[in-house]
Amino acid sequence: MASLGTDSLGPPPATSLESESNLGGDHMSSATVAVVGGGYGGIIAAKALEEFADVVLIEPRDTFVHHNATPRALIDPQWAEQLFLPYSGILRHGRVVRARAEKVEEQSISLDTGEQITADFIVLATGASYPYPAKFDITDRETALARLAETHSELRAAPSVLVLGAGTVGLEVVGEIVSAWPDKAVTVVEPGDDVVGGRYPAPFRAEIRRQLRDLGVDLRLGTRLVETPPTTPGTLAPFSVRTSAGDTIAADIWFRCFGVAPHSDYLAGDLADARDDRGRLRVTEHLRLRGHDTVFAIGDVTDVDEPKMAAYATAQADVVVANIRALAQGDELTAYQPADEHGVILPLGPTAGASWVPGTGLLGPAQTSEYKGKDMMLGAVVDRLSRPVGTAS
Numbered sequence: 216m217a218s219l220g221t222d223s224l225g226p227p228p229a230t231s232l233e234s235e236s237n238l239g240g241d242h243m244s245s246a247t248v249a250v251v252g253g254g255y256g257g258i259i260a261a262k263a264l265e266e267f268a269d270v271v272l273i274e275p276r277d278t279f280v281h282h283n284a285t286p287r288a289l290i291d292p293q294w295a296e297q298l299f300l301p302y303s304g305i306l307r308h309g310r311v312v313r314a315r316a317e318k319v320e321e322q323s324i325s326l327d328t329g330e331q332i333t334a335d336f337i338v339l340a341t342g343a344s345y346p347y348p349a350k351f352d353i354t355d356r357e358t359a360l361a362r363l364a365e366t367h368s369e370l371r372a373a374p375s376v377l378v379l380g381a382g383t384v385g386l387e388v389v390g391e392i393v394s395a396w397p398d399k400a401v402t403v404v405e406p407g408d409d410v411v412g413g414r415y416p417a418p419f420r421a422e423i424r425r426q427l428r429d430l431g432v433d434l435r436l437g438t439r440l441v442e443t444p445p446t447t448p449g450t451l452a453p454f455s456v457r458t459s460a461g462d463t464i465a466a467d468i469w470f471r472c473f474g475v476a477p478h479s480d481y482l483a484g485d486l487a488d489a490r491d492d493r494g495r496l497r498v499t500e501h502l503r504l505r506g507h508d509t510v511f512a513i514g515d516v517t518d519v520d521e522p523k524m525a526a527y528a529t530a531q532a533d534v535v536v537a538n539i540r541a542l543a544q545g546d547e548l549t550a551y552q553p554a555d556e557h558g559v560i561l562p563l564g565p566t567a568g569a570s571w572v573p574g575t576g577l578l579g580p581a582q583t584s585e586y587k588g589k590d591m592m593l594g595a596v597v598d599r600l601s602r603p604v605g606t607a608s
């Protein structure tokens with residue numbers, strides 16, 4: 216298994232073809248590739264594709280957002296400014312179009328700006344929505360920073376906090392809050408009977424539960440609220456709610472940390488039937504939309520059966536880049552192999568947390584901090600996005 220070096224944005228996937236996608240700059244200038252979505256998968260694909268094709272990156276945001284670090288941004292709004300990386304500093308040749316794709320067909324994309332883009336190949340990397348503050352659909356940096364600063368001041372003033380959902384995101388948010396403000400009363404409500412959806416081996420889950428207990432977090436598993444809090448999430452306003460266990464929880468602010476929905480409502484024409492009933496894009500082993508030879512999809516928006524992670528979105532980007540080159544050169548296509556076993560890095564603030572690494576097992580706070588907790592992988596992301604394709608970190 217590859218090391219969890221700076222190249223990794225999470226536990227390493229089964230296949231990484233970085234070496235293949237930098238096969239030198241013989242520019243297939245005739246081919247235009249439109250990449251829809253400039254998140255983790257899209258930006259890595261665009262960056263490698265521009266080495267040999269004409270790339271158009273379509274993205275409504277004015278910067279790349281390292282949203283894997285937003286839990287820390289809640290605690291430290293100044294630090295949050297670093298999460299927004301201008302696309303101009305990432306792509307060297309590619310054209311970035313600040314727009315949202317409203318209609319995507321086999322070889323053409325209609326944008327909300329009215330522009331029409333035609334392309335020989337299309338890569339769909341539009342990800343999935345997630346409740347604020349873990350992800351935000353604010354598309355400009357200044358407004359997003361102002362919103363984060365506002366939420367920060369509301370949270371700082373709140374003596375008690377309720378977090379709904381004990382998945383990796385919910386627990387990262389909890390970890391940041393209790394490490395920054397140990398005196399706050401933090402309660403987590405989770406309908407499931409264990410943390411992280413019961414995924415990952417038992418020793419990892421037991422360690423996370425132990426650390427949450429030691430951090431004084433009130434973890435309510437197998438419990439759901441009988442009503443949604445009457446206040447807006449992320450705002451300071453005392454409330455109380457009843458649980459399915461028959462008791463009442465009082466808090467001053469709450470956050471929803473569950474509920475993911477793929478962004479795929481733009482499919483039209485002969486692509487319309489590529490969505491499954493959960494809105495995910497059905498892809499082949501070569502990451503092409505089923506039934507379509509020149510349209511690819513990567514990341515959270517796909518129906519690839521594995522945890523939805525940036526590490527896998529970027530590994531899929533490498534495969535798609537290799538396959539677009541192969542199609543142009545008449546070479547063999549590469550199949551994406553989802554990992555059999557999945558790892559996870561779950562920091563609970565800068566110095567606590569645990570990780571599970573397939574083949575290695577449980578890792579404690581120190582290594583978890585080293586891998587993510589210390590800088591929320593900002594260094595690894597900036598390094599990966601700023602260095603030329605094919606050069607080691």
Ligand SMILES: Cc1cc2nc3c(=O)[nH]c(=O)nc-3n(C[C@H](O)[C@H](O)[C@H](O)COP(=O)(O)OP(=O)(O)OC[C@H]3O[C@@H](n4cnc5c(N)ncnc54)[C@H](O)[C@@H]3O)c2cc1C
Pocket residue numbers: 224225226251252253254255256257273274275276282283284285286314315316317340341342343345349350384387478481513514515516523524525526527528560587
């Ligand atoms: C708080 C948090 C922490 C996380 N931590 C980790 C971690 O440590 N390691 C890890 O591997 N994963 C982590 N994840 C998961 C990871 O963030 C996702 O798996 C990753 O974002 C998937 O990448 P993507 O490229 O598929 O989608 P995204 O990164 O979500 O990018 C999708 C992009 O598409 C754009 N878009 C959407 N619709 C359109 C449209 N119609 N037209 C044009 N553009 C569009 C969006 O604006 C966005 O920029 C975390 C997630 C959260 C929320």
